[in-house]
Amino acid sequence: MSREYTHKEEVTRLSDLKAYTPKLFGIPTGVEGLDELFYKIEIVDGKPIKKSLGGYPYLGIINITGIADTGKSLMAEQFAVKQASMGYRVLFVTVETPREFLVQSLQSRASAMAISLDKVEDNLFIIDAASRTKLREDPDALLDTMAYAIKEYDIKSVVIDSITGLYEAKEVMARSIVRKFYNFLKKWHQTGLLVSQKRSASEELTAEAAGGYGVAHIVDGTIVLYKKLVMSKYDMNLFNIPIGSVVRLMRIDGCRVTGHDTRTYVFEITDTGLVKILSPLEDFIKGRGK
Ligand SMILES: Nc1ncnc2c1ncn2[C@@H]1O[C@H](COP(=O)(O)OP(=O)(O)O)[C@@H](O)[C@H]1O
Ligand SMILES: [Mg+2]
Numbered sequence: 001m002s003r004e005y006t007h008k009e010e011v012t013r014l015s016d017l018k019a020y021t022p023k024l025f026g027i028p029t030g031v032e033g034l035d036e037l038f039y040k041i042e043i044v045d046g047k048p049i050k051k052s053l054g055g056y057p058y059l060g061i062i063n064i065t066g067i068a069d070t071g072k073s074l075m076a077e078q079f080a081v082k083q084a085s086m087g088y089r090v091l092f093v094t095v096e097t098p099r100e101f102l103v104q105s106l107q108s109r110a111s112a113m114a115i116s117l118d119k120v121e122d123n124l125f126i127i128d129a130a131s132r133t134k135l136r137e138d139p140d141a142l143l144d145t146m147a148y149a150i151k152e153y154d155i156k157s158v159v160i161d162s163i164t165g166l167y168e169a170k171e172v173m174a175r176s177i178v179r180k181f182y183n184f185l186k187k188w189h190q191t192g193l194l195v196s197q198k199r200s201a202s203e204e205l206t207a208e209a210a211g212g213y214g215v216a217h218i219v220d221g222t223i224v225l226y227k228k229l230v231m232s233k234y235d236m237n238l239f240n241i242p243i244g245s246v247v248r249l250m251r252i253d254g255c256r257v258t259g260h261d262t263r264t265y266v267f268e269i270t271d272t273g274l275v276k277i278l279s280p281l282e283d284f285i286k287g288r289g290k
Pocket of ligand 2: 072073
């Protein structure tokens, strides 16, 4: 009897699920040029039309990965500042930078984005797992603290910089820890941005080797950042920039909750310290390579 009941519960008709399905819309990223790279398909006059989502997919868990100094933290901070400036409360879990320095960094990001600090400071909440060993090393302690913050302060999105910092000394735990945080963020209806450090430069623009193998399979989408040092005549001619320059590249390496641009993009880190998407690599090379 109870067994039959269980089977019935486990099978659902699509139309019955509709009421529980989150709406698909974008959460502005705070990164110029990035919001437009996510899109959805709508039917207009009987034809499927691509429509810009205007940001990260709502309630999506996005992984930003790349080797050191590629702009991951800048993107995480730009997102936090942008959301806070729009009046949405953000929880920033800092795992590498103690909170005093994170605050400094968030201040710089806000200034560069021409957003005054008093517009955002009441909407930004910080958990300092960089300074607090217990929080960094015990995922359940951290999750309990995050649950408290989300309930107490009506948090809408969560940034973790970095998720890899939570399993530094226990690589074999990577997948189970990431899974735990993923399920937690889903349960609490959060849009999430996870930063993960890519240790190997091989397969540069793929999510492979990001944050210990397997992180990319768990999250909803991955953005890969990469920097290339121009050190050969070939690259000099290809990119038409001086030897020793850095070309910064970005790709959305899969996003299962929404459509997205699949091209490789050139981006810059502005002299005020903001990630800004410039143009598809193919256009960049065409435009410069004359
Ligand atoms: N205000 C700034 N002006 C210019 N460059 C900056 C500024 N702030 C950060 N950067 C540069 O941006 C790069 C990426 O920084 P960051 O996002 O911290 O990297 P990641 O988190 O990927 O290691 C660094 O090389 C850093 O030197
Ligand atoms: Mg960083």
